[in-house]
Amino acid sequence: MAEEAIRTADPVRTGGLIELDGLERVFDVRRRTGPLRREKTRVRAVDGISFTVSRGEMVGYIGPNGAGKSTTVKMLTGILTPSGGRLRVAGIDPSRERTRLARRIGVVFGQRTTLWWDLPLIDSYRLMHRMYRIPDARYRQNLERCVELLDLGALLDVPVRQLSLGQRMRGDIAAALLHDPEVLYLDEPTIGLDVVSKAKVREFLRDLNAERATTVLLTTHDLTDIEHLCNRVMVIDHGRLVYDGTLTGLHAIAPGERILVVDLEHRLPPIEVAGARPVRVEGPRQWLAFPASASAAPIVAAIADGYPLVDLSVREPDIESVIARMYSERPAGPVRPRGSS
Numbered sequence: 559m560a561e562e563a564i565r566t567a568d569p570v571r572t573g574g575l576i577e578l579d580g581l582e583r584v585f586d587v588r589r590r591t592g593p594l595r596r597e598k599t600r601v602r603a604v605d606g607i608s609f610t611v612s613r614g615e616m617v618g619y620i621g622p623n624g625a626g627k628s629t630t631v632k633m634l635t636g637i638l639t640p641s642g643g644r645l646r647v648a649g650i651d652p653s654r655e656r657t658r659l660a661r662r663i664g665v666v667f668g669q670r671t672t673l674w675w676d677l678p679l680i681d682s683y684r685l686m687h688r689m690y691r692i693p694d695a696r697y698r699q700n701l702e703r704c705v706e707l708l709d710l711g712a713l714l715d716v717p718v719r720q721l722s723l724g725q726r727m728r729g730d731i732a733a734a735l736l737h738d739p740e741v742l743y744l745d746e747p748t749i750g751l752d753v754v755s756k757a758k759v760r761e762f763l764r765d766l767n768a769e770r771a772t773t774v775l776l777t778t779h780d781l782t783d784i785e786h787l788c789n790r791v792m793v794i795d796h797g798r799l800v801y802d803g804t805l806t807g808l809h810a811i812a813p814g815e816r817i818l819v820v821d822l823e824h825r826l827p828p829i830e831v832a833g834a835r836p837v838r839v840e841g842p843r844q845w846l847a848f849p850a851s852a853s854a855a856p857i858v859a860a861i862a863d864g865y866p867l868v869d870l871s872v873r874e875p876d877i878e879s880v881i882a883r884m885y886s887e888r889p890a891g892p893v894r895p896r897g898s899s
């Protein structure tokens with residue numbers, strides 16, 4: 559579905575909307591090394607990152623804790639100034655023209671709100687209407703659309719502090735979109751949400767991208783968000799880009815094991831067949847792992863031949879284990895870079 563959304567957006571793409579070239583951010587940190595001693599160390603939070611995001615793309619930006627994701631996003635929004643490299647968002651240097659850029663971008667931080675805590679939701683929107691000087695007609699149109707698609711109607715008069723996390727998140731997403739930003743940065747937009755709310759938020763973002771070609775950079779630890787929304791994923795680790803490509807490509811780069819889930823007529827000791835190893839037994843159900851690159855056919859045939867088989871299915875390695883493996887077997891430089899886009 560993400561593919562469809564991106565394809566719909568294709569005609570309006572006009573080239574690099576977000577451009578990073580050798581972007582760096584170094585922090586000088588003082589650490590206590592003894593009762594009276596402090597040592598100055600340098601943390602290279604972002605260590606020479608280059609990529610281009612085209613108009614209308616939805617890109618996942620992922621990596622382990624401390625990889626440098628937030629630091630990158632802070633530079634993209636102009637909150638932090640880079641220590642080196644070049645950065646442009648919609649042709650603007652974010653740290654130099656932060657206010658001008660603010661009219662072109664929207665930001666949603668899952669863990670923080672941009673809404674006024676004690677005011678009813680609608681009052682926050684009215685304040686944003688003024689702050690961003692959004693033309694009246696456009697404000698009304700965008701508000702109506704967000705209220706309808708994000709199901710906010712019954713919440714507009716409720717003070718933000720009384721909203722549930724999922725309701726507040728939907729409120730925050732609407733707030734970020736009232737001024738029609740071309741770029742939307744989403745930091746953990748589904749954190750802590752229940753399954754229904756997650757689905758609602760994802761569906762809204764897909765529609766937004768398809769209809770308005772809003773460019774989305776999504777930072778998340780929930781890889782299901784990426785699977786649902788992003789055709790392209792960038793993996794960052796220790797401040798460096800270690801992968802830039804499709805989700806499918808990630809599987810190919812870090813091949814794992816596939817799992818055969820076998821249902822037998824009754825409980826038996828672990829199945830022994832060539833080419834697969836038993837990993838779990840639970841009553842009559844057994845799990846066997848085999849190399850992702852190998853064919854399942856001979857293993858299935860051997861099991862059918864020697865065991866009272868009732869049912870069988872093959873599970874692809876899940877994206878989480880693939881990425882966990884990437885982090886632990888980190889290559890020195892970027893893997894299969896996409897070149898300039």
Ligand SMILES: Nc1ncnc2c1ncn2[C@@H]1O[C@H](COP(=O)(O)OP(=O)(O)OP(=O)(O)O)[C@@H](O)[C@H]1O
Nearest residue numbers: 585587601603621622623624625626627628629630
């Ligand atoms: N203001 C700061 N001063 C000193 N070091 C910092 C500062 N901000 C970030 N860092 C360091 O930079 C590195 C990257 O941090 P960053 O917050 O960008 O990671 P992240 O990928 O967003 O992590 P997480 O997934 O935990 O949010 C970390 O080592 C962090 O400790």
